[in-house]
Amino acid sequence: MRLGLRIAKRFLRSNLGQTFLIVLGIAIGVSVQVFIGSLIQGLQKSLVEKTIGNSSQITISSNTDEKRIEGYEDLLESIKLLNPEIENISIANDNAAFLEVEDNSQSLLVRGFEMEEADKLYNILDRLEEGTYPQEDNEIILGIDLKEEYNLELMDSVSITTTNQKTIDCVVVGFFDLEVASINKNWGITTFETSKNMFETGDTITGIEIQVNEDSAFIADEIATHIVDQLKDPSLEVDNWKAQNEQLLSGLQGQSLSSILIQVFVMVSVVLGIASVLAVTVMQKSRQIGILKAMGIKNSTTSYIFLFEGIMLGVFGAILGVALGLLLALSFTVFAVNADGTPVVALYISSNFILLSGGIAVVASVLAALIPAIKSSKLNPIDIIRNN
Amino acid sequence: MEKILELKNINKIYGEDIKTQVLYDINLDFEKGSFNSIIGQSGSGKSTLLNIIGTLDKPTSGEVIVGGVATDEMSLNQLAALRNNTMGFVFQFHYLLPEFTAIENVLMPYEIKHGKPSKEILKKAEEYMILVGLKEVKNNMATKMSGGQQQRTAIARALINEPQIILADEPTGNLDSDTTETIYELMREINKKLGTTFIIITHDKKIAEKADRIIEIKDGKINMDISR
Numbered sequence: 001m002r003l004g005l006r007i008a009k010r011f012l013r014s015n016l017g018q019t020f021l022i023v024l025g026i027a028i029g030v031s032v033q034v035f036i037g038s039l040i041q042g043l044q045k046s047l048v049e050k051t052i053g054n055s056s057q058i059t060i061s062s063n064t065d066e067k068r069i070e071g072y073e074d075l076l077e078s079i080k081l082l083n084p085e086i087e088n089i090s091i092a093n094d095n096a097a098f099l100e101v102e103d104n105s106q107s108l109l110v111r112g113f114e115m116e117e118a119d120k121l122y123n124i125l126d127r128l129e130e131g132t133y134p135q136e137d138n139e140i141i142l143g144i145d146l147k148e149e150y151n152l153e154l155m156d157s158v159s160i161t162t163t164n165q166k167t168i169d170c171v172v173v174g175f176f177d178l179e180v181a182s183i184n185k186n187w188g189i190t191t192f193e194t195s196k197n198m199f200e201t202g203d204t205i206t207g208i209e210i211q212v213n214e215d216s217a218f219i220a221d222e223i224a225t226h227i228v229d230q231l232k233d234p235s236l237e238v239d240n241w242k243a244q245n246e247q248l249l250s251g252l253q254g255q256s257l258s259s260i261l262i263q264v265f266v267m268v269s270v271v272l273g274i275a276s277v278l279a280v281t282v283m284q285k286s287r288q289i290g291i292l293k294a295m296g297i298k299n300s301t302t303s304y305i306f307l308f309e310g311i312m313l314g315v316f317g318a319i320l321g322v323a324l325g326l327l328l329a330l331s332f333t334v335f336a337v338n339a340d341g342t343p344v345v346a347l348y349i350s351s352n353f354i355l356l357s358g359g360i361a362v363v364a365s366v367l368a369a370l371i372p373a374i375k376s377s378k379l380n381p382i383d384i385i386r387n388n
Numbered sequence: 389m390e391k392i393l394e395l396k397n398i399n400k401i402y403g404e405d406i407k408t409q410v411l412y413d414i415n416l417d418f419e420k421g422s423f424n425s426i427i428g429q430s431g432s433g434k435s436t437l438l439n440i441i442g443t444l445d446k447p448t449s450g451e452v453i454v455g456g457v458a459t460d461e462m463s464l465n466q467l468a469a470l471r472n473n474t475m476g477f478v479f480q481f482h483y484l485l486p487e488f489t490a491i492e493n494v495l496m497p498y499e500i501k502h503g504k505p506s507k508e509i510l511k512k513a514e515e516y517m518i519l520v521g522l523k524e525v526k527n528n529m530a531t532k533m534s535g536g537q538q539q540r541t542a543i544a545r546a547l548i549n550e551p552q553i554i555l556a557d558e559p560t561g562n563l564d565s566d567t568t569e570t571i572y573e574l575m576r577e578i579n580k581k582l583g584t585t586f587i588i589i590t591h592d593k594k595i596a597e598k599a600d601r602i603i604e605i606k607d608g609k610i611n612m613d614i615s616r
Contacts, residue, residue: 002504003499003500006499010488288485288487292496292500294442294471294477295500296469296470296473296497296501297468298465298500299464299468301500381444385439385444385479385557386435386445
């Protein structure tokens with residue numbers, strides 16, 4: 001073993017140019033893998049984050065005719081208690097109404113929230129373009145698109161007419177931008193108390209909205225099923241983001257698959273590259289192998305020479321490849337940026353993924369070295385001696 | 389005298405479809421500590437004979453007995469160990485490993501046998517380098533030496549495991565006559581000093597005549613076998 005390693009080191013060192021080229025070949029494969037992997041993972045993370053990061057992942061609503069949930073306080077407590085994955089839970093009292101500004105009128109979904117809880121879920125405070133969030137009675141915030149449409153200013157008064165023809169004047173204390181046009185045009189957010197009074201809904205709500213912790217986001221459907229089992233109430237409907245975003249999910253899956261496919265083909269080409277170069281090395285070194293065998297070296301030791309060459313090339317290739325890949329990733333985040341300076345795609349650098357890529361390269365190199373190793377062990381010294 | 393090597397009814401046939409017989413019923417014994425030369429024209433089968441003696445090649449039929457042990461039933465690894473322990477090879481094209489220095493080449497058979505060389509063996513290797521007159525160039529890469537120096541390195545390498553037999557196939561074939569003389573004198577000296585058995589193939593009659601015994605191979609048969 002030791003002699004095999006020593007000879008392998010010497011063989012690699014004696015032809016530094018060739019060794020460097022092989023290492024570079026492996027490194028480029030690994031760097032492409034690291035880069036593409038980080039890119040796709042980053043892309044997926046940011047897509048998922050954008051889709052579900054600031055929205056309800058599990059929504060409980062009622063399927064009765066009135067669409068209202070009664071006795072919600074007990075419900076909240078028991079759901080929170082039974083599901084440790086839940087990070088944020090917020091109630092909503094949603095009612096349709098009309099927004100009237102001077103002569104104009106449009107439909108408006110008035111959402112009544114416990115503002116502190118809802119802020120954790122929707123991150124409303126950070127997404128306020130102007131003003132603050134509603135705290136007092138009859139304060140409301142509207143989408144940024146409505147501000148432009150009706151030339152509204154902070155502290156302007158707007159009238160809200162409920163389906164019961166009751167009209168209440170509200171003060172606009174802020175404008176939010178939730179980055180979805182339909183929401184920015186159609187939502188009005190107010191306190192739970194205001195909506196309760198406005199729509200005379202008493203102690204009922206229309207929905208419970210839940211966000212689970214980051215690790216559980218992709219098992220939101222399972223958690224939703226748990227909740228259904230726990231509630232044992234057929235009048236309640238539990239929906240989850242995965243069911244609502246099947247297209248996105250299949251898109252993500254397709255992306256993952258194609259990314260894996262790319263990585264597999266990159267690795268296959270790297271393996272073939274190393275295998276063919278190492279196979280040529282056996283030819284190059286057949287004279288030396290013949291001499292060593294004439295001197296009595298064992299067939300297994302000559303195999304070790306090429307296996308060690310494979311390991312060393314793999315390890316150096318992996319290290320250089322990871323470095324190159326990270327450099328590539330870094331330059332991508334520095335040079336491929338949006339107008340505001342943020343990277344087009346935020347890369348996700350996972351140390352586990354990098355270790356895996358490096359590990360695969362080493363394993364692949366060893367596998368590639370198997371053929372020359374076997375070939376060298378079968379080499380008959382007499383063929384070398386006789387042919388010279 | 390004790391027999392170190394015995395060849396019994398050795399036949400060698402090459403080829404599957406078109407068979408070419410190279411050696412015919414060779415019977416030969418070699419005494420321990422003897423200095424033997426094998427001569428013959430090219431194509432006579434002398435190199436094949438030497439390769440069979442060295443267990444590098446297998447006879448089609450017949451037995452090779454090294455130090456009283458039959459080799460025909462040995463596995464490849466057993467043969468490798470036998471070669472490593474009892475034989476040293478010196479070839480015409482010296483066959484040093486170009487990736488290693490002269491002294492590393494000399495130590496290689498020892499490393500194959502024992503692993504990392506000890507201080508004593510390093511000293512011994514140096515002594516052999518002095519013996520073959522290569523003290524000054526022992527740390528040169530194998531490729532950075534003259535033909536004669538490479539051949540002398542190969543002799544020192546053949547000696548390192550203190551083998552009982554040294555097999556040399558035209559060791560001076562591509563060297564000038566002065567160097568040839570030096571190499572032969574060196575081998576003769578080692579033969580006397582260490583009692584190593586030498587079997588040397590040569591086409592140089594003058595050199596062959598200096599040996600204790602001359603065996604001439606002609607068309608795969610022993611044509612002449614004289615001892616002095």
